[in-house]
Amino acid sequence: MPEKNKVYTAEITGLTSEGSGVCRIEEMAVFVPETAVGDVAEIKVVKVLSSYAFGIVDRLVTPSPDRCVRPCGAYKKCGGCVYRHISYDAECRAKDAVVRDAFGRIGGLSPQFDPFLAAEDTDRYRNKAQYPLAVIDGKAVCGFYAPRSHRVVPIEDCPLQPVAFSEIAAAVLDYINSRKIAVYNEKSGTGIMRHIYLRRGAHSGEIMVCLVARKDISRQLAPLCRVLAEKFTDVKSVILNINPAHTNVILGEKCLTLFGSDTITDVMCGNKVEISPLSFYQVNTAQAERLYAKALDYAAPTGSEIIADLYCGAGTIGLSMAHRARRVVGVEIVPEAVENAKRNAENNSVANAEFYCGDAGKVFGELRERGCAPDIIVVDPPRKGCSEETLAHIVDAAPEKVVMISCNPSTAARDAKFLCSRGYTAERVCGADLFPATRHVECVVLMSRQKS
Template sequence: MFKIKLSKNDIIEKLEITDVTAEGNGVGHIETEDGRAAVFVSGAVTGDVIKCKIVKVQKSLCYGIILEVITPSPDRFDRGCDVKSTCGGCVFRHISYEAELRIKENIVKNAFLRLGKFPEESFEFMPILGCEETDGYRNKAQYPVSADKDGKAVCGFYAQRSHRLVPCTDCRLQPPVFSEILKFSMEYVNRKHISPYNEQTGTGLLRHIFIRRGYHSGEIAVCFVVRKNAERELRPLSEELMKRFPDIKSVTMNINPKNTNVIMGDELRTLSGADVITDIMCGNKIIISPRSFYQVNTPQAERLYSVAKEFAALTGEEDVLDLYCGTGTIGLSLADKAGHVTGAEIIPEAVRAARQNAENNHIDNADFICADSGQAAKQLLDSGRKPDVIVTDPPRKGCDTLTLDSIVKMSPERIVMISCNPATAARDCRYLADNGYRLVKVRAVDMFPAAGHVECAAVMVRQDS
């Protein structure tokens, strides 16, 4: 086969796209002097035939940009957004939602087949659960604030893999009311000359605007993240916001003086209204503070937790351990079918909220431990506790070895794993499979239409069960 040597700025006249990555890059292949090379092209779709320009070359792969779509894929479909090419947050907005679901389903399935090394016939892979609403579904948004070239304060989103701000107040993924609140706030900020934060110099005042909305309750919380105390500047704005938008029930100020990528600081002050807002999740009233973890897509979270409940196969007698429990939303959704639920979470504020959520919903068969999940699991094991079902919902890095080893030693009959990262979920399930458990079912759940992330749930049973 004819071979060419690829270099930066080379033009590939005709490249067939045969796959798409989770980051939304189309993948084609070309023969080079060093062998077959993969070409990753942003915005390309499986089935496209394109002309592209090489912009980066590595040993066995390179990256390109589209110069021309020679033959468009049947999956190519513009779902609309003025800043999608510069923002980079919606990596699948250029394809149909049906195609996006196929891609995400394959991402999860391939993680368990290839990374987890589970034979396809050894477990049931259930169809992906897609969203009914693919726009306006997010109940939370964090907008960095910066100055434009004229010194005017603007807010929006950071471009992918950068801290270059793309101004945007009309994101298609957020409820329309978020845009109205942002525009009102930014007009006030500029009128009152409240200075935007400068990452390079560490000067300026306003760093982020953080908005949350209860999907079922409609209650809205606004949090201004500032470099130093700005109560004098922001309290009048908070009062005007609550007058202008009746659904705003809480306006707070978070102080973060550190030169860091972490958005929130340690100090939180209420400017107007309540300290928290509430929402309904799986029939339970849930308290939400600015620092609480709360799934950003409420209807899909309820469907995900229903899958977890189905996988747990509770009869009303089981002792359930909920690791990485946050404010207790998963564990509390299981409580009506469990004998007892214990949640473990490292963030004290979240544990206090979980206890309050249990009390508010008159759930008396749940308690919560403030500890790292691995340490909590080990403490319970050392005390002789052996739950029947363990549910985990770890961060993207997955479970640590201490947690997994403690789970194995507790020897529950069932383990239900919820994960926002199919790769680490498959890795952790493989560890459990190598230590006495059998993978039974896996299901992908799309929580983030247009974005590259996908959640999944898996259930494992003890081999001798």
């Protein structure tokens, strides 16, 4: 067992799903952040547990060929990126390995793995930013949280965000500081302004500015709306979201439109879509379109099928498949997203899609009782995966195919294992990078019902 505070020389042989390097010291696995496969380093052990340990690089002896510089002034300070010290090709190899490992180790499955979907753009790809506010040296600042904390690291420009986001955030901060509007304190629950939340249509260029506050301060923010509208012509909507709860949840349930429209529009997979502050919309539009195209390839509808789209959000996945289906039925728990989905169907003249609000498992069960017998089920659950109720309803519905889109390969593998134990086969899996430089990786899975 390695000794705490002792320095050892070791080679990094792998990466964890969190982006840390892995080496073996005294026959024990040691996790070392900011390292690359192939690094030989002098590693100081800083924490030893019963079956593994943590270390930091004391000196890099021989750097890995994967090492490179992907510039960011806040790297290592904020908790966003973990892969800015290695090449993008190495990052994709690591993420593909995470997907493959999850389905083998957690799922005990051996599907066909399709080529990993790497991103064409690794910077400025995000269409959404959520900046927490804090007070530093008497002034309001915004940025991102430091790793494993709620301490705000001020950020002037994040290379993952559009340049306009930094400019808008700076204008909002100038206004808050000039008007001396109190910033929310998460510990005490006092103050007013909590977050600056921005959304942008990747194809349309339309920008929504959503200001999250503890109470209604519409009158105080009215002049800011004029400032933003005059300075940034792409700003089409300014929303005040009111979140009075003493919690770290970002958004409250109440939204007030201060300027422009309640929503902004964009195009996803050829469909015009409305985006509200509370509706789910993939953060990387270009990669989401490639991911949805892979899901459509897996589903392979011929035009005669009923497709059920569970956890449907604003309906983007179901609408992308509607032109090749007899009927699309979407289920989503967020009311605003369901309303977006209905309008999106109407705005794109999609007459064969309908959307329902409620828990996916419960609503889908009710639909089945009314005779909705889907041939294909598409699920895009949150990180925690599908609920057991939803999985049970999927099994009872017995569709020919289940296509699962997931932002968490571990829960996707777990849910695939459940379905495989109840008559399905995991045929194909494809990893996709929607969040370059970060630890996150998505995947899409094709499950087919066994014929016997």
